[in-house]
Ligand SMILES: N[C@@H](CCC(=O)N[C@@H](CS)C(=O)NCC(=O)O)C(=O)O
């Protein structure tokens with residue numbers, strides 16, 4: 001079982017990528033709109049096929065990436081029928097299974113944070129994804145979207161604490177940097193829901209949380225009721241070249257594209273002079289600005305043309321794209337694989353040895 005826990009720092013949301021290693025089929029739980037590019041890059045780099053995105057609930061604090069991932073990767077959208085969201089490919093009822101390869105997630109209704117919240121339990125009950133029903137040493141608020149403290153109390157006790165003590169619990173958020181817990185641990189140490197605490201105590205606790213509404217609520221809830229379909233589609237993707245985006249956060253261009261467009265871009269080689277003039281040679285027309293001098297030499301880089309950065313392997317030049325981005329250059333990409341791949345694929349070089 002492949003599991004990756006991904007974090008959106010803006011909303012403190014966790015997204016989970018689960019995949020069956022044999023078939024490479026994957027599921028993404030609670031993707032975030034702004035992180036779709038990152039998540040798609042990871043799916044691609046790990047050689048996975050995203051079969052489903054699933055939502056634990058209609059989120060109030062961020063927009064889901066479900067719709068955008070369906071557009072980009074062809075994944076299908078599953079939501080709980082009780083969520084009221086429209087535009088999904090599947091509306092899950094209690095005990096419905098979302099299958100990926102030989103594995104599946106089972107849908108357990110856990111209302112209370114919202115009326116349509118669900119927890120997804122992995123087939124062997126080794127892990128469960130609780131959304132905001134149960135957070136680590138906490139739980140989701142119950143003061144909007146059909147939330148109800150008594151309902152949440154019963155959901156946690158009946159649907160989550162009935163799982164094996166060793167079952168790992170992965171929450172929808174954490175605001176302190178905690179990542180995972182277990183049923184046994186929360187039964188003992190959850191300050192609101194531990195087994196020693198009664199329903200009346202819990203309701204009192206939840207009635208006096210005194211939290212301000214999430215900042216994104218007015219935008220997020222209507223968008224999530226449509227599975228994250230934006231009101232007006234925007235194409236924020238760079239269109240000056242067929243770029244690929246890596247999970248490391250770098251835009252890259254492939255050597256064969258660069259070879260055909262040498263005159264349309266500015267090539268900045270960030271190696272040292274002895275490398276630039278050494279046996280690997282350099283891309284025709286490249287300008288030498290060693291990485292250590294880049295920030296003080298920005299006047300040598302024109303904003304009139306897109307910039308492609310180059311080094312030996314593509315590592316230093318990846319960092320150069322980050323520095324140029326911070327300096328306000330918006331059309332920047334790294335030459336994938338650097339001079340090593342350029343030479344291996346036998347493209348033209350200036351200088352260098354055969
Ligand atoms: N300050 C955050 C608040 C987020 C919030 O209210 N989160 C909900 C989950 S959607 C919650 O239950 N939080 C519990 C808590 O903050 O203890 C924001 O504006 O986004």
Ligand SMILES: [Fe+2]
Pocket residue numbers: 057058059060061113132140
């Ligand atoms: Fe929530």
